[in-house]
Amino acid sequence: MRHRSLAALLALGLAAQPLAAQEPSPGERLPVVKYVLPNGMTFLFLRREGAPTVSFVTQFRAGGVDEWTGISGTAHLFEHMLFKGTPTLGTRDYAAEQRMFPRIDAVADSLTAEFRKGGAADSITLRRLRDRLHQLEDSARQYVVSNELDRVLTRNGAVRLNASTFSDGTNYFFALPSNRSELWFVLEADRIRNPVLREFYSERDVVMEERRLRVETQPFGMLSEEFLQAAFRAHPYGRPVVGVASEIQTVSRNAANEYFHRFYGPNNSVVAIVGDIDTTQLKRWADQFFASIPSGAPHQPVVTQEPPQRGERRIEVEYDANPLVMIGYHVPNAMHPDSRALVMLANLLTGGRTARLTSRLVVRDHIAVSINAGNQPGSRYPRLFTFTGVPIAPHPTQEIEAAVYEELERAQREPPTDYEMQRMRNQVEAGSIGRIENAFSLALQMASSEALYDDWRQSFRFDAANLAVTPEDILRVARTYFSRNNRTVATLVRPARPAAGRTN
Helix, strand or coil, X not given: CHHHHHHHHHHHCCCCCHHHHHCCCCCCCCCCEXXXXXXXXXXXXXXXXXXXXXXXXXXXXXXXXXXXCCCCCHHHHHHHHCCCCCCCCCECCHHHHHHHHHHHHHHHHHHHHHHCCHHHCCHHHHHHHHHHHHHHHHHHHHHECCCHHHHHHHHCCCEXXXXXXXXXXXXXXXXXXXXXXXXXXXXXXXXXXXXXXXXHHHHHHHHHHHHHHHHHCCHHHHHHXXXXXXXXXXXXXXXXXXXXXXXXCCCCHHHXXXXXXXXXXXXXXXXXXXXXCCHHHHHHHHHHHXXXXXXXXXXXXXXXXXXXXXXXXXXXXXXXXXXXXXXXXXXXXXXXXXXXXXXXXXXXXXXXXXXXXXXXXXXXXXXXXXXXXXXXXXXXXXXXXXXXXXXXXXXXXXXXXHHHHHHHHHHHHCCCCHHHXXXXXXXXHHHHHHCCCCHHHXXXXXHHHHHHHCCCCHHHHHHHHHHCCCHHHHHHHHHHHCCHHHEEEEEXXXXXXXXXXXXX
């Protein structure tokens, strides 16, 4: 029925009525059971009939913004560490393995001390200490059963086993056959209660390689990092989630353990379980396996505030690749009253082939391969409304910039037409239904909403709030935030080539 109603709306082009915008969205009406343990750990249970599978998502309020100076990238590194096992999983001899950790850490500390000398560091000493660190970790590996967690889960039918780290949090997820649901409780409780940071320095090298792959050898990654650092002078949203290279290479096992104990308490976690479940049984398992884990300190919000920007900032990033441009304006966080109108403004400009900027740059004038608008890098704190454009050769990025500014000025003069408003409302309606059809994506969304906004319904309420946005709201936010003084522009350019016949 929901699909037929939506199809009728799309076909007739009926305008959304103000009363309808106030009705609960399909997501808000889901029969979710919220269960909070005495230690503060929050479970969200949703039974869905159909395939005999269950999706599990655990989200911690621990992301890139929660790191302190010297340990950037640790949130991401710890994402890796939670797959390394526990005292009973991933080891052949835990006691022997533990005895090697102090020796390994001592060499790592010496390597860090030499590395931090910068240009005065002795290259021979660095190489000797690195070789010694690798030798010790290789020796400790005789006690390690690599990837045992993955093998146990895979043998029991797990799929989508992975994790992700972002500015505002970290989540861990996979799906199991419903008759293996208890296994999640056994394994997840064990790795939250007793993580062992084995192969720590080897995995630190892996994270450093990820940084090289995603940032240092990837044009968009490099431009995005420089763009955020230029836009955020104070707030940690300007710090790369993957980490700063010098800090990734020097973070210690002790610092990572401190990060874990500070942020990975059960009271800072939300678990969403969606699928073929028996809610009563899951509550019993939650009590049995998680209730005895001690609470940690409550999550403390970042107190640093980004000062107002007082002039346009422009940077160029040289890289031998096709040009790109990113344009950003400081805007409030996701819970601010203006944020819904800003979302609809993004849809007005780039939400589909008939959107103002997309139809102009991509469809009509063939200036750009793509143009996208949206909010980044997080939701909890004030962020950026960002345009990302990829020109088609030989068009320069300046043409994309000019079109963006012209369409923003137009949005400040001309509110969306009835047709444009209906197109955007149709997209919201379609997305509202599509977001609840897949159990896995639904679990991700529920966990994220509860972790970020303390209410699993909030991300669904955004749909109703989007539908309630008026043309006047969009006109107002376009006039409020999109001034030249509030703008940061980052452009990827090719390095200048030496003149013919010129030598150094």
